[in-house]
Amino acid sequence: MPAEGRHRVAILGAGRELCCAGCEAVARTIVEAGLESYYETRTSCALPPSLPSERNASEGTPAAEVAGSEAALILDRVRCSACLWLIEQTLRRVPGVLRADVNYATRRAHVAWDAAQTGLPAILDAVRAVGYDAYPYDAARQEALERRERRTALWRLFVAAFGAMQVMMYAFPAYVDGGGGTLSADAEQLMRWTSFLLTLPVLVFSCRPFFDGALQELRGRRIGLDTPIALGIGGGFLASAWATITGGGEVYFDSVSMLVFLLLAARYAEGAARRRATRALDPLLRVEGGRRLAVDDSVRVAAGERFPADGVVLEGRSSADESLLTGESRPLPKRAGDEVVAGSVNLEQPLTMRVTRAGAETRAAGIARLVERAVASRPRLVESAERAARALTYVVILTAAAALLWKGDVWVAVAILVVTCPCALALAAPIVLTRAGTALLGHGILLTRSRALETLTRATDVVVDKTGTLTTGRLAVSGATLLGWESEVRCRFIAAALEATSRHPIAHAFPGGDARLVQAPRNEPGQGVEGRIDGRLYRIGTGGYCRSLANQDIPLAGSGAATRIFLADADGWLTAFDLEDELRPEAAAVIGHLRADGLEVHLASGDAPPVAAAVALRLGIERYCGAMSPQDKLDYVARLQHAGRVVVMIGDGLNDAPVLAGADASFAMGSGADAAQLKADVVLVNNSLANVSRTLALSRRALRLVRQNIGWALAYNALAIPLAAAGWIGPWEAALAMGASSLTVLVNALRGLEPASPWKASTSSYPSPSPSYS
């Protein structure tokens, strides 16, 4: 960080301090261009100065994101989550398909297949065969498709709204007259025919989605959301049309068109909410559609541009913003030999890079896939809600048929068909889950299975690994004992200079040394380093190695809890350094949080028992075990589970794979290793342990929203269906109630989980008040 006060710009008459030269330049440009009012009208903080690059990255979009035998598919003509379920099942039954996951919120499918057995055309055909369309993912086409969809939806809505308004006007005289005779029979017949004429486009055009959906459900021999609605609307219209043509009976054109309008309005609002929920994921998915590059290509990346693939820097010095992948917003320095990841932004200077992984192989693509897959693994609670929604539609149709047969009243049957709201059961939970995944990703937390969210809320025990999890995995000096006449400062200076010539991991414990001070450095592998500084010969290393120079016995015995190395010269011993694996700075606070949440924390370490004990003592962990093999850890977790505990394992992604898979829910430190390959439910991409508490808190909020939504949907349906069956709710009131119920659930799903955008600086997770369904 630069010294304070170096980057100052006068904004709106007040001097403001900025974090870096980049932001200063941006702010200065804004102010100098006379656009200061941006700071008055903006509602959230800006992105880091990397915005212009997005345009470059989307250039040269390939035809499809198809690499090897995996593809992301856009699904079209999908109407509700039952359709998505059907597509998923269909895809999984195509011979040769290894994996098929459908994301309910983004409406994309992810398919992997065996190239020897099948191909993409066969898979697309399978989807088309059940009445839907699928295209390989393509950002431009996706956008065009969405715009078309939005316009058509709005046009249908308008036709229905205007039709409903007009028809209500023509129906009004008949209501006012009430059969009193002021309205002549001719005039009434005119009104009926006019109503018929205006309801016709509503039925033929605006209702298409409902009828199409019902037809598909019929073809698939199942009953979904659209069948009851289509039956209700169609029945109402036909009965009214018959009354108009024969000149007798009642007409309800006004109710039918109003019903269609309200249903469409609810659906339109639903679509808007869904788009909002998934928008935050877009940049990551856009990376997936990056330029076609092959491994070992050299690419020049201009400043402000996104890296098109994973690779190694060949030339140039710059810094990169990897916040998209890790949530870490500080720029990371990059020079020749450093790794860069696709999707991160080159901030300062042009760089030349060599591609090591491109297309679907990149880390960004892997993360995008994982995020989509996460939503596909739904918590058990959500799965049972979806089953309930499907069962509900059958109940509804049977009830309506019974009402029609026994009471002989078409309108009671129509009201029953329309008032039920199974979509509230099936839709709102996936939206909450998508939002949770996106919010977590913004903090560098990669949720790979949504199911884990549910498990986390029930957790009773947390088992933590030590090396690489509670500690950084890097050694640091924890104490120095002076043994000779040199001062500690001087000893540390000599040690740092000597170690600067070495590449051993221990050398990291002595940073900042200058190797040029050392003459004739010599490295004894596994022993230590020697070298001359100001003419004197020094050795740093194991006791035995130094003794052969100092010619004296080792003055101290090792305590066992720490690694000990010595510094000596020809006259005798100088210092003993105790080295310890450095604790993560946030470790103590995180353990404290977990304990405050009522969780039992265990430490399971592969290190020697005294080392494990020392760490446990420092962090206040009461239950600890050292010298555990991966199998011991797995047994330990299994024992806890056997005792009825729900165990969360936090470990190093690579070494602890078995125990991570065995625990009820697991966190892994990502450490830049292939996040996509890890077996954990949650990957902490930016290695911050603090994210464990954050994930726990967020999972609790998300699950609470899901529970509220399901509870509301169940209560609503349990109340509304009997009322409609009793004839207390008319068809258009039913439509209003159904729409209101859908919207209630959706609005609740979009409520204060956390800011949905990963870049919003203000993390105002305002306390969610108890739900008020008025």
Place this chain on the structure above:
Amino acid sequence: MESLYLLVPLSVALVFVIGWVFWRALEGGQFDDLERPAHDILADDENPVQVQVKRAD
């Protein structure tokens, strides 16, 4: 009452005219971005004479 026989068909014709106008507006892209105009009114026009209305598509 006879006016009904003129006015009711006239209202139907009007509905179709309004429907057509809305359709034109929709296809012209006026409803594609409903958020931007709300922000536009907060910003002062630099040079009102030169402002041109342009549609993205």
